[in-house]
Amino acid sequence: MDAKQYNQCVQEWADALFRFACKCTGQQSDANDVVQSSFEVLWQKREDVQPAKAKAFLFQVAYRQSVDNYRKKSKISFKEAPEETYSPTNPDLKRILDRALAQLDEQARALVLLKDYEGYNYEEIGQITGLNESQVKVYLFRARKILKEYLVSVENIL
Amino acid sequence: MITWDNYEEYMIMHADGELKPAEEQELMNFVFEHPELQNELAAYTMTKMIPDTTTTYSKKQTLTKPETTTKLIPFGNWKRSAIAAGVVALIGFSFYKVTVQPNTNPILTNTNNNSNPSITAPTNNKLKKQENNNFTSPAIPATTEQIESNIAAVHQPVKTQKNRVKNTTNSIQTQKERLATSNDAIANSIHSKEAIDKIEPNYVALATDEKNNFAVAVTNVPSVAIYIDNGQTTQSFLDKLPIDELKKEGMENVTSALASGYDKLNAIRHSISESSVTLKLQNKKLTVSF
Numbered sequence: 001m002d003a004k005q006y007n008q009c010v011q012e013w014a015d016a017l018f019r020f021a022c023k024c025t026g027q028q029s030d031a032n033d034v035v036q037s038s039f040e041v042l043w044q045k046r047e048d049v050q051p052a053k054a055k056a057f058l059f060q061v062a063y064r065q066s067v068d069n070y071r072k073k074s075k076i077s078f079k080e081a082p083e084e085t086y087s088p089t090n091p092d093l094k095r096i097l098d099r100a101l102a103q104l105d106e107q108a109r110a111l112v113l114l115k116d117y118e119g120y121n122y123e124e125i126g127q128i129t130g131l132n133e134s135q136v137k138v139y140l141f142r143a144r145k146i147l148k149e150y151l152v153s154v155e156n157i158l
Numbered sequence: 159m160i161t162w163d164n165y166e167e168y169m170i171m172h173a174d175g176e177l178k179p180a181e182e183q184e185l186m187n188f189v190f191e192h193p194e195l196q197n198e199l200a201a202y203t204m205t206k207m208i209p210d211t212t213t214t215y216s217k218k219q220t221l222t223k224p225e226t227t228t229k230l231i232p233f234g235n236w237k238r239s240a241i242a243a244g245v246v247a248l249i250g251f252s253f254y255k256v257t258v259q260p261n262t263n264p265i266l267t268n269t270n271n272n273s274n275p276s277i278t279a280p281t282n283n284k285l286k287k288q289e290n291n292n293f294t295s296p297a298i299p300a301t302t303e304q305i306e307s308n309i310a311a312v313h314q315p316v317k318t319q320k321n322r323v324k325n326t327t328n329s330i331q332t333q334k335e336r337l338a339t340s341n342d343a344i345a346n347s348i349h350s351k352e353a354i355d356k357i358e359p360n361y362v363a364l365a366t367d368e369k370n371n372f373a374v375a376v377t378n379v380p381s382v383a384i385y386i387d388n389g390q391t392t393q394s395f396l397d398k399l400p401i402d403e404l405k406k407e408g409m410e411n412v413t414s415a416l417a418s419g420y421d422k423l424n425a426i427r428h429s430i431s432e433s434s435v436t437l438k439l440q441n442k443k444l445t446v447s448f
Contacts, residue, residue: 003225010221018215032217039221097207115174116207122176144170147205148198 001046001054009054010039016118017058023113024066024106038062059114060128067106100150108143115140160188165195169202 001009017038021031038061042049049057101109107129114125122136129136160168168185171177177185189195 003223007222007225010218014215014218014221015211015213016209019209019213022213032215035215036217036221043223093204094208094210097205100205101207112205112207117209119175122174140174141167141170144173144202144205145166148201151201151204 001049001051005051005054006043006046009042009051009058013055013058014039017062020059020110020113020117021062021066023101023117024063024110026102030066034062034065037065055118056120056124056128059118063110063114063129067110096151096154097147100147103146103150104143108139108146111136111139112143112147160184166198166202169195169199172199173202173206 014035018031018035021034021038022028025031025034038058041061042054042058045057101112104112111125111129114120114128120128122133122140125131125136126133131139165185165188168177168181168188172182172185185199189199
């Protein structure tokens, strides 16, 4: 990968990587650091990374930094964050889903985001996260059940 | 098969988009048969996250790198190519030296001072014609002393070769006869320009004897070939060279040495052809087997 191809990766994947990092870390400043360090690693490894694999490589680095490092530092404070008070005037599904996502642990949240935001299949998610396909399937199964339970509970409140 | 125990798994895979078309149809049939599961299926479907495309990374410019346009020319295997070319050239040259067949016919090298210096090989008919006309000597020395000294110098390599081999080819004998009659031709024509014009130009003859594996060079290039007519002086090609007499004699000796070298080369060629030498070019070695 040369500089031109690297710059193309920046233009194509920086936004998606930033959104993924925002959801994983819960803080925009941390997401900025994740994106910057992920592309820095890609630049250093550009001789070994094929352009077609650049996106998966970026998300792999971002996943490790978002989940592993931030989990160790306990900087993620989704659960401690005050939930927005539900209001019938603000019933949009996106906000409900964001709150539901905050119920998940860091790894499950990352898996859901890789699945729903980027459209990776189980095998590709396994390659990015270092898990096998069965583990990915089990973690996503648990995450979906939690999300569904949250949505149903909110619906019951409604 | 979808049952009450595993229907949730199918619903989640449906939400993940991992079901195959047949499995999708089977799930739809199961939910159709159990309408109470429709809300649950809708809830799992709603868990699919929707990316917020309005959120963008505003510092892309800090990530980009300058694009330098450098053109790399691969030149990694030039040493191997050079070695391979050298080996091929060496083998080719060696085969050329061994396999080139020497012409067994007398090769006459025209050494006159004509404007066209091309090498010609006169035919036997031409030689016979020269013998009949007693114009076998191409050289016209100026004085009797020079003639005698030149003829002696010319005969010296021939006599040397005669002592080495008894049985020579007819071509060599022809050369000897031509040299023997050259004195008379020179004596008769030294004062006649017309006769000189008819004389065959200076030549050097190289003959081989395949049967006896022998080669001999015959030359009658004189050191001086002059006739004087109306104050004009004509010289042979050799005399026009800006070298002294010793060097001219040396050139004549070189001819004899060449004949000797040719003799050795011919012997080597016969030895190789009769000893079934084989050359094999393997991966990295040139094997010569006898």
